[in-house]
Amino acid sequence: TFITPKMAVSAAHCTENVSTSSRRIRAGSSNRNSGGIIINLEYYRNHPEYRQQTRYDADICILVLAQSLSFTPAIQQAPINAQGSELPDGSAVIHAGWGTTSSGGSSSSILRDVTIYTINNSVCANRYRTGVTQNMICAGILDVGGKDACQGDSGGPLYFNKILVGVVSWGRGCADAYYPGVSTKVSSYSNWIRNNAV
Numbered sequence: 001t002f003i004t005p006k007m008a009v010s011a012a013h014c015t016e017n018v019s020t021s022s023r024r025i026r027a028g029s030s031n032r033n034s035g036g037i038i039i040n041l042e043y044y045r046n047h048p049e050y051r052q053q054t055r056y057d058a059d060i061c062i063l064v065l066a067q068s069l070s071f072t073p074a075i076q077q078a079p080i081n082a083q084g085s086e087l088p089d090g091s092a093v094i095h096a097g098w099g100t101t102s103s104g105g106s107s108s109s110i111l112r113d114v115t116i117y118t119i120n121n122s123v124c125a126n127r128y129r130t131g132v133t134q135n136m137i138c139a140g141i142l143d144v145g146g147k148d149a150c151q152g153d154s155g156g157p158l159y160f161n162k163i164l165v166g167v168v169s170w171g172r173g174c175a176d177a178y179y180p181g182v183s184t185k186v187s188s189y190s191n192w193i194r195n196n197a198v
Contacts, residue, residue: 001157001164002027002077005068006198009080010155011167011184012046012061020044025065028074030111032098036074040066045196047189057133059169060184062196078157078164083190091118093139093160095168095181099153103174107152114147116140119180127179128172135188137166138180145177158183 002008008025015023020041029036042064049058069075087093096113100106116139124138132138139158140148149156149168158166166183173179186193 001167002069002075003062003080003164003193004077004197005071006065008063008065009164009167009186009193010044010061010063011169012050012059013056013169014155015044015046015061025063027069028072032107032109032111037069039069042066047192053135054131054133056131056170056182056184057135058184058189060167060186060189060193062193064198078159078162080164080190080193081160081187083187085187085190087118087137087160087165089118089120091160092116093118093137093158093165095139095149095153095156095158095183097149097153097156097168099156100150100174103150105150114149116147116181117142124180124182128182131170132182135185136169137183137185139166139183140175140180141177142180143177145175148175148181149183150174 025039026036044061044063046061047058098108119138125132153168156168169184171181
């Protein structure tokens with residue numbers, strides 16, 4: 001998700017054991033493998049607290065592009081919410097990505113989005129028993145399921161009113177009725193993002 005003309009935000013676990021020379025970013029296309037422009041990465045920086053508290057705590061990184069983007073109707077930047085801000089439980093949020101449409105399925109060739117709802121952090125933590133921290137947003141359709149991020153969506157955005165509030169991180173399966181999807185809460189790291197902005 002582009003934050004400035006030269007910087008994007010993603011999940012730190014997406015950069016594990018990956019060199020910047022092997023990753024590129026496609027901008028300005030809703031097709032996974034065609035259209036838009038391709039930009040190389042200059043470097044990435046994971047949050048310094050990544051994996052310190054739990055496996056996916058602080059699962060956020062900044063990606064610095066090798067060249068600046070020009071914003072167009074097809075290439076836009078996303079505002080981020082303020083440090084420490086909270087969404088009410090039950091807020092409608094939108095996830096977008098090219099991941100699989102079912103657990104173990106094939107990746108989507110076109111960008112898809114789904115509306116899901118934020119779930120109380122304590123309820124989510126109790127269901128998972130371990131791993132959920134206050135630096136995370138749980139979202140889905142509790143006790144119903146059927147809508148969620150899935151494999152290949154990690155690092156993608158979770159929006160509330162066109163503001164980036166989450167970065168897709170982890171979950172158990174996809175679209176599970178009992179276990180919501182879990183995203184990194186951007187507002188826990190907004191100051192870090194701004195302080196490292198280029």
